[in-house]
Amino acid sequence: MEIHCRDEGDIRLLHVAADRIDAAVAIAFKDRMRALSDGAPETVILDLSDVSFIDSSGLGSIVAAMKQLGSDRKMQLAGLTPNVARVFRLTRMDKVFAILDMPEEGRAANGG
């Protein structure tokens, strides 16, 4: 599971370089996210602009990744493609995550 990691000031930008996050990769995704969350600054932005599809396992692994951050840090999502946004909306997870249009918006909003 390829996830590119870049720190910009107090933001960690994680770009998922995969077409889908589904049952086939959910565990690998969770493990990789755990590793990339270590020592992360206060804000972690997960860029999903390359992901065209997530299933409930993928959604669960994103929720798990957010929980791994604990209460001191927050996860924001960026670049949701239409079918991914739909899964978040239908499960009401769009109310749980801060969802940005593009990663740049997150950097601007956080003064980076």
Added chain:
Amino acid sequence: MAADGGPGGDASSAPFTQRLHISLVSDAGEIRCALDRIMDHATTFCSDEAALGAVQIVLAEVLNNISEHAYVRRPGDGIIMITCTIAPGALRFAVLDKGREMPVAALDKGSRHRRYSAQEELPEGGFGWHLIRSLSTNLSYARRRGRNRLCFDIPMAAPRSCNKGDT
């Protein structure tokens, strides 16, 4: 994974109907391939992006449920058969497996809109049936001769090339 849907396969003789049959085993990789094959087929007849997206979501959840629950005792090794029929106004699916019986309660629950408050309470699973019920219509389940058969429709806007004869 085996598929047939060409003229020599089981393409229906009904004028506005095209069928695709796929057999696969309940392995995550095979499920991915089956979804790709069905999406290719559906895209040939359906230009409704929302409907195509719903097909991908619902079918993935149905197949994952079979893999994780019906075939929990034989992971990655249970036979699944899918029939996709292009009908006027809907993509129609029948999914068969020979695994454990499905708890019928899954079908009966309403499409609950959940609200989550504290981060600690957030579930990491259990979204599947909610997505299936939200996006499909005519959902039905039957258990016969040791087989599970789940049928559902995904409504779609006017199908592509279903009205070839009309000018």
